[in-house]
Amino acid sequence: MIWDKNKKYTYADYLEWNHVGYRGMEILDGVPYQYGINVFEQEPIRFSPEVLQKILGNFFDQFRKCLKDTPYRVFLSRSIMLGDAEIIPNIVIMKDNDDVIMVAELAASEKHDRLQQYDERKIDYWVLYPDSQCISVYSLNRGKVYGNGDEIPVAATGCIFHMKDVWELPQ
Secondary structure, X not given: OOOOOOOOOOXXXXXXXXXXXXXXXXXXXXXXXXXXXXXXXXXXXXXXXXXXXXXXXXXXXXXHHHOOXXXXXXXXXXXXXXXXXXXXXXXXXXXXXXXXXXXXXXXXXXXXXXXXXXXXXXXXXXXXXXXXXXEEEEEOOEEEEEEOOOEEEEOOOOEEEEOOOOOOOOO
């Protein structure tokens, strides 16, 4: 697709992209993003979409196990409202009453202004870095980086997220 930097993209554009098969698209302040990366600033993705999906699947599975028997639910690519913008983080954790408590996205999402918006709503924000096999966790405007093998406390849930198997991919 050829992107026009002078155009302010709309929800109608978003619907058209989904109709023709573009995945991972969202619009913030009229700017299109794909998998959390501003399309005007995209760098080549090192991993294929299939590998990224497997990594996200591993994260989802770890969250599902961690949150079993709690009032929290985990979703892949669930649409949520952030102010007046509809966004689709890669992973969303919600309490039964549909309060969003945490989102996780692939790296490069930090390039735009979500961190402040999540912080204002007391939503934990995790950024996944497949290249270095680490995660930046932002909670109430404080950030910490966790590496492969670390255990991460999932703030509101009381669960511990185990990273040891997340980055392993089937051959």
